[in-house]
Amino acid sequence: xxxxxxxxxxxxxxxxxxxxxxxxxxxxxxxxxxxxxxxxxxxxxxxxxxxxxxxxxxxxxxxxxxxxxxxxxxxxxxxxxxxxxxxxxxxxxxxxxxxxxxxxxxxxxxxxxxxxxxxxxxxxxxxxxxxxxxxxxxxxxxxxxxxxxxxxxxxxxxxxxxxxxxxxxxxxxxxxxxxxxxxxxxxxxxxxxxxxxxxxxxxxxxxxxxxxxxxxxxxxxxxxxxxxxxxxxxxxxxxxxxxxxxxxxxxxxxxxxxxxxxxxxxxxxxxxxxxxxxxxxxxxxxxxxxxxxxxxxxxxxxxxxxxxxxxxxxxxxxxxxxxxxxxxxxxxxxxxxxxxxxxxxxxxxxxxxxxxxxxxxxxxxxxxxxxxxxxxxxxxxxxxxxxxxxxxxxxxxxxxxxxxxxxxxxxxxxxxxxxxxxxxxxxxxxxxxxxxxxxxxxxxxxxxxxxxxxxxxxxxxxxxxxx
Amino acid sequence: xxxxxxxxxxxxxxxxxxxxxxxxxxxxxxxxxxxxxxxxxxxxxxxxxxxxxxxxxxxxxxxxxxxxxxxxxxxxxxxxxxxxxxxxxxxxxxxxxxxxxxxxxxxxxxxxxxxxxxxxxxxxxxxxxxxxxxxxxxxxxxxxxxxxxxxxxxxxxxxxxxxxxxxxxxxxxxxxxxxxxxxxxxxxxxxxxxxxxxxxxxxxxxxxxxxxxxxxxxxxxxxxxxxxxxxxxxxxxxxxxxxxxxxxxxxxxxxxxxxxxxxxxxxxxxxxxxxxxxxxxxxxxxxxxxxxxxxxxxxxxxxxxxxxxxxxxxxxxxxxxxxxxxxxxxxxxxxxxxxxxxxxxxxxxxxxxxxxxxxxxxxxxxxxxxxxxxxxxxxxxxxxxxxxxxxxxxxxxxxxxxxxxxxxxxxxxxxxxxxxxxxxxxxxxxxxxxxxxxxxxxxxxxxxxxxxxxxxxxxxxxxxxxx
Numbered sequence: 001x002x003x004x005x006x007x008x009x010x011x012x013x014x015x016x017x018x019x020x021x022x023x024x025x026x027x028x029x030x031x032x033x034x035x036x037x038x039x040x041x042x043x044x045x046x047x048x049x050x051x052x053x054x055x056x057x058x059x060x061x062x063x064x065x066x067x068x069x070x071x072x073x074x075x076x077x078x079x080x081x082x083x084x085x086x087x088x089x090x091x092x093x094x095x096x097x098x099x100x101x102x103x104x105x106x107x108x109x110x111x112x113x114x115x116x117x118x119x120x121x122x123x124x125x126x127x128x129x130x131x132x133x134x135x136x137x138x139x140x141x142x143x144x145x146x147x148x149x150x151x152x153x154x155x156x157x158x159x160x161x162x163x164x165x166x167x168x169x170x171x172x173x174x175x176x177x178x179x180x181x182x183x184x185x186x187x188x189x190x191x192x193x194x195x196x197x198x199x200x201x202x203x204x205x206x207x208x209x210x211x212x213x214x215x216x217x218x219x220x221x222x223x224x225x226x227x228x229x230x231x232x233x234x235x236x237x238x239x240x241x242x243x244x245x246x247x248x249x250x251x252x253x254x255x256x257x258x259x260x261x262x263x264x265x266x267x268x269x270x271x272x273x274x275x276x277x278x279x280x281x282x283x284x285x286x287x288x289x290x291x292x293x294x295x296x297x298x299x300x301x302x303x304x305x306x307x308x309x310x311x312x313x314x315x316x317x318x319x320x321x322x323x324x325x326x327x328x329x330x331x332x333x334x335x336x337x338x339x340x341x342x343x344x345x346x347x348x349x350x351x352x353x354x355x356x357x358x359x360x361x362x363x364x365x366x367x368x369x370x371x372x373x374x375x376x377x378x379x380x381x382x383x384x385x386x387x388x389x390x391x392x393x394x395x396x397x398x399x400x401x402x403x404x405x406x407x408x409x410x411x412x413x414x415x416x417x418x419x420x421x422x423x424x425x426x427x428x429x430x431x432x433x434x435x436x437x438x439x440x441x442x443x444x445x446x447x448x449x450x451x452x453x454x455x456x457x458x459x460x461x462x463x464x465x466x467x
Numbered sequence: 468x469x470x471x472x473x474x475x476x477x478x479x480x481x482x483x484x485x486x487x488x489x490x491x492x493x494x495x496x497x498x499x500x501x502x503x504x505x506x507x508x509x510x511x512x513x514x515x516x517x518x519x520x521x522x523x524x525x526x527x528x529x530x531x532x533x534x535x536x537x538x539x540x541x542x543x544x545x546x547x548x549x550x551x552x553x554x555x556x557x558x559x560x561x562x563x564x565x566x567x568x569x570x571x572x573x574x575x576x577x578x579x580x581x582x583x584x585x586x587x588x589x590x591x592x593x594x595x596x597x598x599x600x601x602x603x604x605x606x607x608x609x610x611x612x613x614x615x616x617x618x619x620x621x622x623x624x625x626x627x628x629x630x631x632x633x634x635x636x637x638x639x640x641x642x643x644x645x646x647x648x649x650x651x652x653x654x655x656x657x658x659x660x661x662x663x664x665x666x667x668x669x670x671x672x673x674x675x676x677x678x679x680x681x682x683x684x685x686x687x688x689x690x691x692x693x694x695x696x697x698x699x700x701x702x703x704x705x706x707x708x709x710x711x712x713x714x715x716x717x718x719x720x721x722x723x724x725x726x727x728x729x730x731x732x733x734x735x736x737x738x739x740x741x742x743x744x745x746x747x748x749x750x751x752x753x754x755x756x757x758x759x760x761x762x763x764x765x766x767x768x769x770x771x772x773x774x775x776x777x778x779x780x781x782x783x784x785x786x787x788x789x790x791x792x793x794x795x796x797x798x799x800x801x802x803x804x805x806x807x808x809x810x811x812x813x814x815x816x817x818x819x820x821x822x823x824x825x826x827x828x829x830x831x832x833x834x835x836x837x838x839x840x841x842x843x844x845x846x847x848x849x850x851x852x853x854x855x856x857x858x859x860x861x862x863x864x865x866x867x868x869x870x871x872x873x874x875x876x877x878x879x880x881x882x883x884x885x886x887x888x889x890x891x892x893x894x895x896x897x898x899x900x901x902x903x904x905x906x907x908x909x910x911x912x913x914x915x916x917x918x919x920x921x922x923x924x925x926x927x928x929x930x931x932x933x934x
Contacts, residue, residue, distance in 0.1 A: 181815065181848060181886055196652055243682050286709045349649075426652070
């Protein structure tokens with residue numbers, strides 16, 4: 001890297017726009033799970049799109065590689081630099097415009113998800129993306145990883161919530177695609193290429209997002225169920241009973257609930273007796289009472305069919321939050337318990353129960369003391385299939401032991417027509433597996449990458465390693 | 468074109484797989500509106516994906532250009548060959564699989580939309596895409612044009628309804644991306660590149676589509692309203708009252724209703740007195756009665772706010788169909804009246820009323836005897852803004868007169884942050900306008916096109932003309 005380029009970057013962004021201080025940099029070069037430790041010659045913090053453009057232009061000219069970073073809540077190493085210039089969007093946090101008649105909001109890429117949710121709620125609107133890290137995850141990062149979360153069932157992934165984006169291209173030019181349009185068939189839908197590209201095609205600097213009417217009622221229930229099969233059958237019943245207003249159906253195995261009860265303060269089991277599995281259901285309704293009516297109908301039908309063993313429906317928002325608190329902090333509870341080999345996979349909903357059974361058997365055979373924790377968004381066919389150890393305090397050595405299980409799990413995912421990267425993305429963690437399991441697709445991705453980033457400077461080690 | 472290649476195509480596809488008979492070819496080389504008359508040396512009708520692959524491989528080797536065609540219901544000239552080999556998907560009409568637990572259906576690209584709708588309904592599921600040509604439009608064509616229609620408001624465009632696709636690439640290789648997954652963040656979402664590409668990147672041969680619970684009740688209402696502004700305000704009210712279950716909000720001006728009443732047999736005005744504008748609303752509900760309750764609440768609030776002057780709610784499915792029959796055949800009624808300059812445009816919903824007013828003024832100033840008919844999917848910001856003549860029987864000469872109006876209308880679309888190609892696509896009709904109005908985007912599209920179709924043989928005159 002030439003010192004000329006570094007000097008030019010400093011000049012372009014001004015004193016607030018960069019740092020070489022190891023203390024400043026530290027928080028940006030390590031991931032949440034503590035799996036990767038990266039490094040960067042300089043941390044850039046542009047204040048606006050024009051500064052991002054200038055920074056990228058300087059890097060492009062000098063052939064310097066860039067890692068873009070949002071809230072650094074990613075789980076696959078996609079935002080951790082290994083010598084690249086790090087461009088953090090943390091100073092670009094403005095809400096640019098909210099247009100309630102168009103049900104849209106335009107925000108800077110560094111804007112935090114929770115801020116968008118709250119701004120929408122103030123206007124009696126819903127921004128439905130909802131996930132554990134919403135207090136620190138940024139919109140740009142959520143776009144670049146096409147984030148999922150607990151409301152995909154009704155509202156879709158981040159991709160489905162985007163009307164337009166603004167991005168800085170790998171040569172530094174600004175593409176303003178910030179349109180608030182529901183329909184725009186003007187050739188290839190370019191924003192789709194940037195969504196989920198993990199920063200390998202440019203830097204998303206702003207987005208126009210869809211808003212929805214805020215449901216008048218959100219009815220949440222927690223049910224004890226015998227098996228994942230029961231969850232899939234209950235899903236069909238609840239979708240029908242709610243007329244498509246079911247916004248979440250999550251499954252939680254007993255062992256995950258136990259971890260939460262042990263490690264997360266203030267939680268308690270809402271059902272009298274233990275059950276092998278649990279389903280958390282949420283229905284949003286336009287009129288108060290209709291959500292509860294639909295929930296009671298779904299659970300009632302589930303009882304009769306032997307799918308539901310016991311259930312509780314939240315009477316108010318506090319109780320609803322308490323039920324969500326049994327599901328949302330599972331990752332945190334797992335972390336407190338020890339390290340685990342984590343697999344964020346998806347399977348067609350119709351085959352998910354069979355997959356869980358077979359993958360559990362395989363893992364238990366391959367890993368001594370394995371405690372399989374399979375939970376998540378069964379309504380979307382997305383399971384977080386984690387192999388933990390029965391005892392507390394497992395470390396990196398345990399992860400090593402789990403490697404053959406990972407291979408077996410991914411083979412089963414492929415057998416069942418699934419994906420080894422469901423909602424967390426590929427990053428550096430899964431790029432090798434992806435290339436091995438989907439060679440033709442990776443070849444096509446490489447063509448697109450080469451077309452849009454011919455110098456290969458955008459997040460070059462991530463997703464589809466170039467060189 | 469070499470006769471060797473033609474001979475090879477005939478051998479590969481067998482006697483049922485090709486035709487050089489002008490009578491067979493005629494129906495495939497003219498569009499529905501009668502705007503384009505094309506030609507082809509040979510019409511190919513492959514029976515399966517493997518045959519499509521072989522045909523493309525032969526063409527690619529010989530450097531012969533291809534036009535893919537679905538139901539030939541397109542409105543922008545994208546499926547009309549001008550000397551290219553024509554590949555019709557009309558023999559590939561199978562339903563491959565329906566998976567109710569996964570709420571998905573996998574079909575051949577030549578499958579007709581209505582067949583998919585009916586197959587879903589038999590399983591108590593909804594495939595929500597719904598548009599005028601559904602009796603002949605094919606799934607592959609609907610994917611390649613990212614079709615819209617009347618249910619986009621709740622369910623999205625065709626893009627939003629696709630889980631996976633299978634496509635033959637420009638070199639003849641088959642890409643099997645037929646996955647039934649709701650979440651799959653395995654790098655760039657390649658299917659997004661093919662969706663809406665109008666056959667310029669390959670041939671879609673099959674797709675896995677999303678199904679939805681079939682609403683227990685579909686409540687339809689037809690309201691007399693004072694203005695497009697009122698429709699936008701009513702939209703906000705109805706979205707809120709229905710908790711997001713509003714599946715359509717269409718506007719119809721009085722002059723369009725009059726054309727329908729004059730030209731479409733069996734139609735009648737359901738309201739006592741004439742109104743300047745009308746809104747057709749549809750709400751789907753999971754439980755019988757809830758749709759009507761929401762509709763009455765929305766219309767009641769609309770009355771009080773002076774947005775609704777009069778309204779009728781359908782009491783049963785027959786009445787609901789009769790109300791839709793006042794909206795759906797507008798294009799047909801227009802056709803019976805005479806030629807019109809048609810503009811399929813979109814605008815942010817919040818600005819659509821201002822756009823309609825300004826564009827109407829401009830058109831009336833520029834075109835003597837203009838009768839502006841602006842109708843359509845106001846809930847999505849999509850207006851079919853058509854300049855007809857006051858008198859019956861306008862012909863091609865009138866279209867010529869309208870050209871300056873088209874320019875003025877497109878300028879206003881751009882001023883209001885809209886799109887000149889909302890749901891019908893670009894084709895050959897708008898490729899020049901697109902290149903002029905979105906130069907950077909067209910440059911990026913050309914890069915992608917060159918990367919995936921380096922020989923430029925896939926529908927080469929369409930969307931982004933290559934030479």
